[in-house]
Amino acid sequence: MTPNAITPTRAQDFPEWYQQVIRAADLAESSPVRGCMTIKPNGYAIWEGLQAAFDREIKAMGVRNAYFPLLIPLSYFSREAQHVDGFAKECAVVTHHRLEAGPDGGLQPAAPLEEPLVVRPTSEMIIGDAMARWVQSYRDLPLKLNQWANVMRWEMRPRLFLRTSEFLWQEGHNAFATADEADADARAVLDMYVRVAREVLALPSIPGRKTEDETFPGAEVTYTFEMMMQDGKALQSGTSHHMGQNFARSCGIKYQDKDGREQYAHTTSWGVSSRLIGALIMTHADDDGLVLPPRIAPEQVAILPITKSPDAALTEHCQALAEQLRAAGIRAEVDARDMRTPDKIWGALKRGVPLRVEIGGREAAAGTVTHVRRDLGRGSKATAPVQHFLGAARGLLDEVQQNLLARAEQRLRENTHDTEDLDGFFAHGTGFARAPASVLQDPSFTEVKKRHGVTPRCMPFADGGESVIIARAY
Amino acid sequence: MTPNAITPTRAQDFPEWYQQVIRAADLAESSPVRGCMTIKPNGYAIWEGLQAAFDREIKAMGVRNAYFPLLIPLSYFSREAQHVDGFAKECAVVTHHRLEAGPDGGLQPAAPLEEPLVVRPTSEMIIGDAMARWVQSYRDLPLKLNQWANVMRWEMRPRLFLRTSEFLWQEGHNAFATADEADADARAVLDMYVRVAREVLALPSIPGRKTEDETFPGAEVTYTFEMMMQDGKALQSGTSHHMGQNFARSCGIKYQDKDGREQYAHTTSWGVSSRLIGALIMTHADDDGLVLPPRIAPEQVAILPITKSPDAALTEHCQALAEQLRAAGIRAEVDARDMRTPDKIWGALKRGVPLRVEIGGREAAAGTVTHVRRDLGRGSKATAPVQHFLGAARGLLDEVQQNLLARAEQRLRENTHDTEDLDGFFAHGTGFARAPASVLQDPSFTEVKKRHGVTPRCMPFADGGESVIIARAY
Numbered sequence: 016m017t018p019n020a021i022t023p024t025r026a027q028d029f030p031e032w033y034q035q036v037i038r039a040a041d042l043a044e045s046s047p048v049r050g051c052m053t054i055k056p057n058g059y060a061i062w063e064g065l066q067a068a069f070d071r072e073i074k075a076m077g078v079r080n081a082y083f084p085l086l087i088p089l090s091y092f093s094r095e096a097q098h099v100d101g102f103a104k105e106c107a108v109v110t111h112h113r114l115e116a117g118p119d120g121g122l123q124p125a126a127p128l129e130e131p132l133v134v135r136p137t138s139e140m141i142i143g144d145a146m147a148r149w150v151q152s153y154r155d156l157p158l159k160l161n162q163w164a165n166v167m168r169w170e171m172r173p174r175l176f177l178r179t180s181e182f183l184w185q186e187g188h189n190a191f192a193t194a195d196e197a198d199a200d201a202r203a204v205l206d207m208y209v210r211v212a213r214e215v216l217a218l219p220s221i222p223g224r225k226t227e228d229e230t231f232p233g234a235e236v237t238y239t240f241e242m243m244m245q246d247g248k249a250l251q252s253g254t255s256h257h258m259g260q261n262f263a264r265s266c267g268i269k270y271q272d273k274d275g276r277e278q279y280a281h282t283t284s285w286g287v288s289s290r291l292i293g294a295l296i297m298t299h300a301d302d303d304g305l306v307l308p309p310r311i312a313p314e315q316v317a318i319l320p321i322t323k324s325p326d327a328a329l330t331e332h333c334q335a336l337a338e339q340l341r342a343a344g345i346r347a348e349v350d351a352r353d354m355r356t357p358d359k360i361w362g363a364l365k366r367g368v369p370l371r372v373e374i375g376g377r378e379a380a381a382g383t384v385t386h387v388r389r390d391l392g393r394g395s396k397a398t399a400p401v402q403h404f405l406g407a408a409r410g411l412l413d414e415v416q417q418n419l420l421a422r423a424e425q426r427l428r429e430n431t432h433d434t435e436d437l438d439g440f441f442a443h444g445t446g447f448a449r450a451p452a453s454v455l456q457d458p459s460f461t462e463v464k465k466r467h468g469v470t471p472r473c474m475p476f477a478d479g480g481e482s483v484i485i486a487r488a489y
Numbered sequence: 490m491t492p493n494a495i496t497p498t499r500a501q502d503f504p505e506w507y508q509q510v511i512r513a514a515d516l517a518e519s520s521p522v523r524g525c526m527t528i529k530p531n532g533y534a535i536w537e538g539l540q541a542a543f544d545r546e547i548k549a550m551g552v553r554n555a556y557f558p559l560l561i562p563l564s565y566f567s568r569e570a571q572h573v574d575g576f577a578k579e580c581a582v583v584t585h586h587r588l589e590a591g592p593d594g595g596l597q598p599a600a601p602l603e604e605p606l607v608v609r610p611t612s613e614m615i616i617g618d619a620m621a622r623w624v625q626s627y628r629d630l631p632l633k634l635n636q637w638a639n640v641m642r643w644e645m646r647p648r649l650f651l652r653t654s655e656f657l658w659q660e661g662h663n664a665f666a667t668a669d670e671a672d673a674d675a676r677a678v679l680d681m682y683v684r685v686a687r688e689v690l691a692l693p694s695i696p697g698r699k700t701e702d703e704t705f706p707g708a709e710v711t712y713t714f715e716m717m718m719q720d721g722k723a724l725q726s727g728t729s730h731h732m733g734q735n736f737a738r739s740c741g742i743k744y745q746d747k748d749g750r751e752q753y754a755h756t757t758s759w760g761v762s763s764r765l766i767g768a769l770i771m772t773h774a775d776d777d778g779l780v781l782p783p784r785i786a787p788e789q790v791a792i793l794p795i796t797k798s799p800d801a802a803l804t805e806h807c808q809a810l811a812e813q814l815r816a817a818g819i820r821a822e823v824d825a826r827d828m829r830t831p832d833k834i835w836g837a838l839k840r841g842v843p844l845r846v847e848i849g850g851r852e853a854a855a856g857t858v859t860h861v862r863r864d865l866g867r868g869s870k871a872t873a874p875v876q877h878f879l880g881a882a883r884g885l886l887d888e889v890q891q892n893l894l895a896r897a898e899q900r901l902r903e904n905t906h907d908t909e910d911l912d913g914f915f916a917h918g919t920g921f922a923r924a925p926a927s928v929l930q931d932p933s934f935t936e937v938k939k940r941h942g943v944t945p946r947c948m949p950f951a952d953g954g955e956s957v958i959i960a961r962a963y
Contacts, residue, residue, distance in 0.1 A: 046557070046558045046615070047558075047562055047565075047615070047618065048558050048560045048561070048562060048606060051558035051559070051560060052558070053555070053556070053557050053558060053619060054555060054556040055555055056553035056554065056555045056634070058555075059553075059554050059555045059556050060553070060554070062556070063554065079530035079533075079534070080530065080533050080534070080537065081527070081528060081529055081530045081532075081533045082527070082528040082533050082536070082657065083520070083527050084520045084521075084522050084525035084526070084527060084655055085525070085559075085608070085639055085641065085655050086522045086525060086581070086641075086655070087522070088521055088522060089588070089596055089597075090595075091521075092588065092596055093595060093596055103587065103588040103589065103596065104587055104588075105586070105587070106586070106587060106588050107560065107583045107585075107586055107606070108583060108584065108585040108586070108587075108588065108598040109581045109582060109583050109584075109608065110582065110583075110584045110585065110598060111581075111582040111584065111605075112579070112580070112581055112582070112643040113577065113578055113579070113580060113582075113643065114563070114566065114577040114578075114580050114582065114607070115577065121564075121567060122563055122566055122567055122577065123563075123605075124582040124584060124605050131585075131597075131598050132522060132581070133588070134559070134583065134608070141520070141521070144521065145527060154826070154827060154828075160530070164639075165559055165638075165639070167559065167560075169586040169587065181558055181559050181560070183556065352628070353628060354628075
């Protein structure tokens with residue numbers, strides 16, 4: 016058996032395996048600026064797919080996209096004490112607006128700003144400021160805004176996609192006349208997140224609300240969906256907050272109701288980020304590298320001409336097949352690079368292409384193809400007449416999608432255990448502990464959290480607030 | 490005759506009219522941070538359309554999107570002296586990465602960075618740095634990368650969409666083995682820009698190359714396309730540079746050729762920005778506000794229920810029509826807001842919706858609609874049976890699109906004049922002067938440029954470098 020493409024394996028060293036999968040699939044790399052990443056074309060194509068999938072649903076909810084300034088005046092951060100506590104330690108601050116030659120001939124900052132500007136760690140404060148101007152009457156509500164943007168939170172221990180100083184996300188900020196509408200909306204957004212993650216990314220999750228201690232500063236309620244990675248740790252994949260009137264008060268978002276009385280709006284805020292690419296990797300990838308669910312895979316079928324030396328006729332034969340697949344709405348690419356065949360095969364494996372097709376001269380002549388499903392490891396080779404494969408390709412991709420989801424669901428199910436003995440559970444085990452909500456009040460819980468490095472992830476909707484999921488987390 | 494929706498009119502005060510059109514269409518506003526803008530939902534939807542139209546063509550050229558860090562180490566800017574000259578005066582500089590409470594209790598920057606970081610004014614240097622790592626062999630070429638991102642150039646005299654400290658753009662950076670390939674690619678990109686602007690935005694332009702003096706610092710050749718605004722001034726709408734090996738040398742982009750020799754790559758860089766929204770406004774809008782070409786209009790048909798008090802049945806009737814239009818691929822919206830009818834009509838005019846449909850109770854009963862083309866001013870009302878309108882809507886939108894393009898083309902043609910007497914031309918006239926290229930060598934040309942505030946815009950491809958277009962410009 017050939018060794019695995021990725022060294023170390025998941026079992027040997029999960030964090031290092033994660034980095035090596037990213038490198039082998041050429042998704043991203045660390046940048047010269049500490050903590051920031053460069054998202055390479057293979058990684059960015061996944062982000063574009065993700066963005067399209069969520070954006071469609073966001074718009075279907077009546078939310079409108081907009082763009083707010085990158086830089087936020089320092090004074091805005093003083094308006095909401097709780098807000099600042101959360102971000103102040105990790106803000107990049109612009110203090111000058113010019114460069115000039117210094118005494119040693121090198122460049123140095125010149126022209127200090129009257130007020131320093133903060134590179135947005137979130138746009139909450141500047142969008143709130145705009146909402147306060149845009150909302151006057153009950154007729155202006157609901158106001159639902161979303162922004163796709165880069166944000167910056169200085170990160171001392173960066174990890175690609177999971178924790179970087181700069182990352183990409185969407186942040187939604189909605190305002191309503193009543194608390195009920197705001198709460199229902201925060202829930203509806205979370206349900207949408209869970210659905211898209213499951214249907215498009217094949218990522219199952221446990222949705223619920225955060226415990227009081229884990230609720231976002233300033234929020235009344237934080238809804239979250241938590242996924243289980245292959246090492247049993249939890250990944251918080253996105254959150255949706257019902258802010259009550261707290262945020263409206265600090266930003267001055269007021270409206271005149273139908274009776275002419277002035278009221279504060281009730282707001283929500285919600286976001287998912289490039290972190291979801293980390294979730295995709297840690298949920299589906301294996302010891303040969305990335306495994307992408309077909310619905311998010313930028314390249315769904317990789318077609319490899321199998322030949323020792325460049326063969327124009329064979330390449331053309333492969334291109335014709337790719338064209339037919341594309342005509343059927345399948346994202347197919349021919350790897351016609353001047354490269355050894357085994358390297359191409361390893362390349363397709365490591366990039367996570369759901370379906371690989373190999374065509375040698377003999378197969379081209381016989382009108383057959385060999386196809387291999389990425390999700391089944393190396394033992395799934397099958398040969399079929401081209402016409403048969405063309406008819407079956409869509410179905411094969413659907414099977415891969417379903418299999419990846421089923422596998423992840425099984426993992427989540429089998430590694431979530433009901434227990435009241437948290438200390439015993441985490442002393443030996445990994446995965447999610449589902450405990451009665453009463454443990455949160457147990458005086459020993461603080462000690463358990465510290466001893467095992469675990470946190471309450473959420474109180475699942477499915478249990479009506481009676482239980483709490485506890486786990487180690489990213 | 491009702492007064493115009495926009496005060497002042499174009500003839501009265503063109504720059505102020507421009508600001509008022511933006512305000513009336515609710516496209517954008519100045520932000521609390523000097524020189525930065527907030528792009529509001531109506532404006533951002535245009536940007537999304539523009540982005541989709543260009544992105545499709547960019548990908549069709551084999552370019553791959555990626556994302557590079559926002560912050561660039563100061564030292565990178567010292568590598569290319571010419572490059573720095575262009576941007577140093579307008580850089581936002583990050584010097585700290587934390588906030589802390591100051592002596593007066595307010596927040597102040599803390600934790601100075603070892604090396605200041607510059608908020609990207611362009612990503613040229615950081616993408617070049619990556620290319621130097623990613624390109625090793627001739628097999629890695631061509632490498633074609635594009636990024637959609639925000640950039641920052643401190644602006645002392647900002648104007649919405651035209652000149653703001655932060656703006657949105659795409660920047661492409663391609664590397665090739667040979668000068669011929671690079672030059673052909675820079676031309677092909679410009680041709681693509683011209684085509685998309687013309688076909689989707691109904692914006693005609695004069696494509697050509699910049700004169701030597703106007704060529705981008707460090708470039709061998711700068712290709713540009715210049716549009717004419719309704720006040721006769723030019724707008725540079727995007728550029729495509731062939732950098733020769735200059736940029737590859739300063740960034741170290743080298744490859745081994747087939748014979749094992751080390752060579753510098755030949756690079757290009759190319760971009761269009763949110764400035765194109767300014768071009769749309771100043772080309773098509775009139776004294777009643779924005780006029781959008783249907784192919785870029787987020788809302789192609791506005792359906793207004795005409796009634797004095799809310800009428801659920803009428804609204805439903807309108808919604809049914811909107812559904813039918815949407816099923817035919819037309820972006821239709823019903824304006825069911827609780828608002829006076831004349832305000833809704835003015836709203837649709839000012840937003841620039843290409844086709845307005847009015848349906849009162851009597852028309853609903855009779856199964857007819859009244860429709861009005863935005864491009865024909867106020868005199869184009871027509872009434873038709875619903876079924877007839879449904880069949881004709883696509884054609885009507887195409888007519889609006891063609892008419893806007895034809896009108897802009899006529900304006901460009903009629904206001905471009907052959908002349909050798911530049912002083913005489915600009916003493917009284919506006920528009921574009923087309924002069925023999927020899928004027929560039931004329932000793933009096935410097936004086937003419939200064940006296941009339943004009944610049945050479947481009948040497949049109951159509952004249953094979955024999956002529957030069959001279960104009961006042963944005």
